[in-house]
Amino acid sequence: MKSALEARFRELCAEHGLAATHQRLVLFEVLQSMTGHPSPEEVYARVRKRIPSVSLATVYKNIHVFIESGMFREVSPHHGSLRVEVNELPHHHLVCVVCKSISDIDEWELGLLKKPKRLSDGFLVERYAVDVLGRCAACQEKS
Amino acid sequence: MKSALEARFRELCAEHGLAATHQRLVLFEVLQSMTGHPSPEEVYARVRKRIPSVSLATVYKNIHVFIESGMFREVSPHHGSLRVEVNELPHHHLVCVVCKSISDIDEWELGLLKKPKRLSDGFLVERYAVDVLGRCAACQEKS
DNA sequence: TTCGCTGCAAAGGTTTTGCATCGGA
DNA sequence: TCCGATGCAAAACCTTTGCAGCGAA
Numbered sequence: 001m002k003s004a005l006e007a008r009f010r011e012l013c014a015e016h017g018l019a020a021t022h023q024r025l026v027l028f029e030v031l032q033s034m035t036g037h038p039s040p041e042e043v044y045a046r047v048r049k050r051i052p053s054v055s056l057a058t059v060y061k062n063i064h065v066f067i068e069s070g071m072f073r074e075v076s077p078h079h080g081s082l083r084v085e086v087n088e089l090p091h092h093h094l095v096c097v098v099c100k101s102i103s104d105i106d107e108w109e110l111g112l113l114k115k116p117k118r119l120s121d122g123f124l125v126e127r128y129a130v131d132v133l134g135r136c137a138a139c140q141e142k143s
Numbered sequence: 144m145k146s147a148l149e150a151r152f153r154e155l156c157a158e159h160g161l162a163a164t165h166q167r168l169v170l171f172e173v174l175q176s177m178t179g180h181p182s183p184e185e186v187y188a189r190v191r192k193r194i195p196s197v198s199l200a201t202v203y204k205n206i207h208v209f210i211e212s213g214m215f216r217e218v219s220p221h222h223g224s225l226r227v228e229v230n231e232l233p234h235h236h237l238v239c240v241v242c243k244s245i246s247d248i249d250e251w252e253l254g255l256l257k258k259p260k261r262l263s264d265g266f267l268v269e270r271y272a273v274d275v276l277g278r279c280a281a282c283q284e285k286s
Numbered sequence: 287t288t289c290g291c292t293g294c295a296a297a298g299g300t301t302t303t304g305c306a307t308c309g310g311a
Numbered sequence: 312t313c314c315g316a317t318g319c320a321a322a323a324c325c326t327t328t329g330c331a332g333c334g335a336a
Contacts, residue, residue: 018290019289019290019291019334019335019336020335020336021290021291021292021334021335022334022335023291023292024291031227031229032229034227034229035229035230036229036245036246037226037227037228037229037245038226038227038229039224039225039226039227039325040224040225040227040325040326041224041325043227053292053293054292054293055292055293055294056293056326057292057293057294057295057326057327057328058291058292058293060325060326060327061291061292061327062291063225063227067227072227072228072229073227073228074225074226074227074228075221075226075227075228075236075245076219076221076222076226077274077276078218078219078222078274079219079222080222080223080224080225080299080300080325080326081182081183081222081299081300081301082182082183082206082217082222082300082301083180083181083182083217083218083219083222084174084177084180084181084182084183084186084206084210084215084216084217084218085180085215085216085217085218086174086175086177086178086179086180086181086215087178092272092273092274092275093218093272093273093274093275094274094275094277094279095274095275095276095277096277096278096279096282097276097277097278098278098279098282098285099279099281099282101279102179102180102218103279105275110273110275121280122279122280122283123275123277123278123279123280124277124278124283125275125276125277126276126277126278127276127277128273128274128275128276129235129236129273129274129276130235130236130253130271130272130273130274131220131221131235131236131237131238131271131272131273131274132235132236132237132238132248132253132266132268132271133220133238133240133268133269133270133271133272134237134238134239134240134266134267134268134269134270135239135240135241135266135267135269136237136239136241136242136244136246136264136265136266137264137265137266138242139239139241139242140265140267142241161315161316162309162310162311162314162315162316163310163311164309164310164315164316164317165309165310166316166317167316182300183300183301184300196317196318197317197318198317198318198319199301199318200301200302200303200317200318200319200320201316201317201318203300203301203302204302204316204317205316223325224324224325224326225325225326
């Protein structure tokens with residue numbers, strides 16, 4: 001018998017024109033079973049337990065496929081490489097989910113942003129991601 | 144004569160116990176003169192114009208030194224490797240600026256977070272970073 | 287049967303590290 | 312003078328890519 005999860009997976013694949021391969025099904029189930037913010041290596045290790053011959057490249061490719069299909073998100077909406085913040089004024093960021101370009105938005109301007117979905121520069125707002133920055137309990141103890 | 148910027152740089156170095164080397168001064172001035180969110184390679188290219196013999200390793204090392212000293216910030220508080228978001232409920236993130244660990248905070252819980260500086264799990268809140276996610280004008284035209 | 291998917295290995299890009307030398311305090 | 316900073320080259324990651332063979336539709 002097929003699980004409800006597998007049925008849901010096949011549905012999503014059909015919806016996005018994806019082949020429902022065994023590797024993808026296992027990857028999907030593994031991701032659903034994980035908590036936190038797993039890295040590709042961690043996911044790979046889990047998938048490998050069920051498909052020892054799976055390749056890391058396949059895991060990477062399909063994580064991207066899933067993200068592009070909207071089946072999962074990635075934690076950081078930013079580019080992969082280090083970027084230096086050279087604007088010292090309080091501000092936040094507009095991040096394009098397609099090209100990953102980043103532009104600044106003043107703090108006060110963000111405050112006005114409750115309703116409008118499209119900004120004056122044409123940026124179409126989809127959602128907000130808030131990072132609360134600080135020090136975790138463990139790091140406070142160490143210092 | 145020394146510029147005000149150089150004086151400020153020497154002050155900051157003294158404050159953080161750093162040697163005020165020529166390379167660091169130039170890096171500092173270059174960063175101050177840039178806009179946007181430059182990558183280490185872009186910064187390196189600019190520094191190189193003034194110190195052709197500078198190494199990329201030195202630029203990397205000192206960008207980190209500056210970030211650790213609080214002289215500059217990095218754009219993404221959790222850059223590094225790809226992480227998959229497996230929590231489908233609306234939530235945001237608590238990011239430790241020291242160890243970069245990420246934990247989830249419910250959307251409703253974030254709403255209550257106007258005043259408290261320390262959360263029940265010991266996390267000490269320093270600031271917020273908001274990413275407004277969406278599509279930039281250019282990417283909307285392309286699709 | 288067909289086209290997309292997989293595994294493999296190699297390449298590519300980014301960042302870090304070890305070490306001898308140099309130079310700021 | 313002395314310890315930290317630099318430059319170089321190599322290594323260490325992380326991720327992507329090319330390609331031959333495989334398998335879902």
